Amino acid sequence: GSRFKLYFDGMIHYLDILKVSKADEGLVRLFAKNINGEIESSAQLKVNPKQDYRSVLRSSKTGEPVYVPEELKQETSTELSSEERKVLDRLPLLKPFPKQQKPADTRFAPKFNKQLEPSKVTEGVVVLLSVEFLASPNPEAIWYKDGFQMQSSEDFFIEATATKSSLRIREAYKSDSGMYQVKIFNEVGIAQTKAYLTVTPADLDDLTPKILMDIKSVTCNSGDPVKFQSQAVGNPHPIITWYKDDEKLEMSQRIKEFTENDAYTLLIMESIAADSGCYELVAENAYGKVYTRAYLTVLGDKQIGEPEPIEVKYDDNNVRSVPLSSKFSQPVIQEALKDQTVTEGQSANFECIISNSEQATVEWFKEDKRIKQSKYFNMVSTGDKHQLNILEAFAEDEGLYKCAVSNPAGKTSSSAHLKIIHLTEAPVFVKTIDNAEVDENKPAEFGVQLKPDNQAQIEWSHNGVLVKEGINFQTENPSPGVYLLKLKQARPKDAGTYTCKAHNSAGTIKCSAQLIIKSMLKGSSESKPISSVLAFKNKFEQK
Template sequence: GTVAASHYLLKRGLLLKKFMSQRLISDYSTFVGASACFQCLVTGSPYPSVHWYKDEMLLEGDRYCVQEEQGGSHSLTIENLMQSDSGKYKCIATNRAGTAETCAVLTAPVFLKQVSDVEVWQGDVARLSVTVTGSPTPKILWFFSDVKLTPSSDCKLVFAGNDHSLILPYVGMQDEGKYTCMASNVHGEAACSAHLHVRQRVPGAPCFARAPDSVQCFLCTVSGTPVIEVAWQKDGTTISPSDHHKISKVENKHVLEISLLTTSDRGVYTCKASNKFGADICQAEMVIIDKPHFIKVLQSVQSAVNKKIRLECQVDEDRKVTVGWTKDGNKIPPGKDYKIYFEDKIASHFLPARTPTVFEEDRKH
């Protein structure tokens, strides 16, 4: 815009004139690291002296480039803008006829982080983000090909503090193009743009971009078009939401959470994703290790002299379980005379042919 002041004074028979106009550049976006230029045209008789101020302080230093050109054109350029450069700028022209001044406030919105180009697959989620600051707090608008975007199920506008994002939950080929974020307040506006590139996906059955791990929380990332239905199963039986089984979805990420685990939760879990083109599944096994319990205890044995003896017991768990044998409280090491086995949850101890002896078992895990 233009601000002008013009005064004429008749002094000692001479017409003294003071006049100054100021024009701010407005054809580019302002952001941290860019430059700002204040320009004004100064005339007067006698020709006035010109000085620049910020917040009533005379501007000095290498960061401030003050120039004067023929015809009375004056400019102040600030390179590599910082947030601290915000403030009130003033140009004062003085001659014997008096003083004229004009000022402008540099607090236009500033992009601390500009939006960047994004490339996603068709049917996936796209997120474009910026970080904006300004005083007063700027208003944020998003545009797609110069058309203003409004919140809807296909377009979410979210923010937290100075961080603003445009989220497209299910990107289609029609969403490809140029997106612009515009920030504005009473002092000015700034804008930045980026392109969303969409990679076309051949229609077909859904596929799992990430399969679940064998943990308490199962997470699957699913992609595909059109809309996908997801179901969870345990050992072939459909799982319904409950206090024990929490089923949730965030965008294309599907989660099954199992709380208060018990041994009954062990089994094979299946996540099935399907649409009209077909289905895909992925599976993971839930392994729950509990302390072993004897389901067949050691029995007393009677044997004739010089007969081999087999002592045997059975436990309900063999994962990470070790078995040891003792005689009269002393550990029996395996050797050529004593054969010790632990297979299929059955612990066996073979004694050579000799006088019968009573043994007891000491199990360790």
């Protein structure tokens, strides 16, 4: 307008007040904003009162006589009366009081040294928003989100000092996106700054824990220190748990765990035979769980210090008895189980040697389930040698296997992993079975051929009934991919349809052929196929 002028010279914004008045005194505030935020600055305007005409006349330098009314002359006369002079003569030592000066005003409104800036973060991370400022006296800071005042809490922690203020978001979510504002004010003025925070959804791969460094298997002598080290990351930071043989490992004076940033260490100060087994680090957060495994094999049993005395007890008949555990020795792993990798459908064999296990209890486990003796799982123990034979390994058999040996003196275990190579190609016939015609009581044979690299299970059936090996039927696999079904003596009941079925996890194929048995019928000089007679018999019975 006529009194207020606003202009911009390309760098600085100006507000000019052409004729200031007492009414203009007060707080002047400046706002600057765009789509990403808003800032504010303020200052005080003080207007001094206008001087009266007498002070203007006194400061006049023209030298010309100025007319002053008589009444003003009397009011402004500086001559002393005789009485006043007598008083001053009696008080020669009195001096006028010095004019007291007002102390300088050191107060000033808040000014930002560091303002809020727009931010873009991924969901799940910790967010820190902070500002720096100067003000006198010390100001107060208030934080806002989308115009609503925020209160300090566990999830949104607000902290303020004389020159700084910060807002920490413990874990950012999509709903935390918005305009964040902080106002700094004291009795002199106020300043504020705004900025937009954008929280983008995180990719699941960025949130789930990851093992950056696997723990390594260790073989050592009894009494040696053992250290397992790993590195894991996740968002949020994963919780780390250590296990031994699928049981949570309890920390003690001898077994300790250490954490430094993303590195995790398990330290066994002095190993013993009972420490042998499978060790596992599990990293888990709200988005998933991962693990890494390794095996510790403690060889021998080095005696440390003086052995503890054996407690000798006497029963009611004064008969001396020794604790049962003193008659046994701690089982010790001499040769640990080894990891196995087999193709689906093949057999797998685990073997370990554990000393002092002649009169011990031997058990085999898959993960945490005990394995029972069956035609598919055969467990054999010969002295200190223990074996587990899996007849045919399939996808569901993959996992961790453990041999546990225990006696009254203690227990130990050895673990290994079985990995199954899954078949990705269905079996393919190179040659199918052909129809056959044989005389009664003569041998017969059917054969098929698969691709040599095909891994498949072969089943033979006769008229839809599975053929079992016995005196008359035998199956053979003379070379890779070649499978035979042999009949030692073809009898009339063996005539019919024979089917060969080849299958694996990727698919199943079948092929069939007819067996015709020629037999001499009573009262006929020529032989007729048994299959024709059987067909007539079946048709007649149906009629």
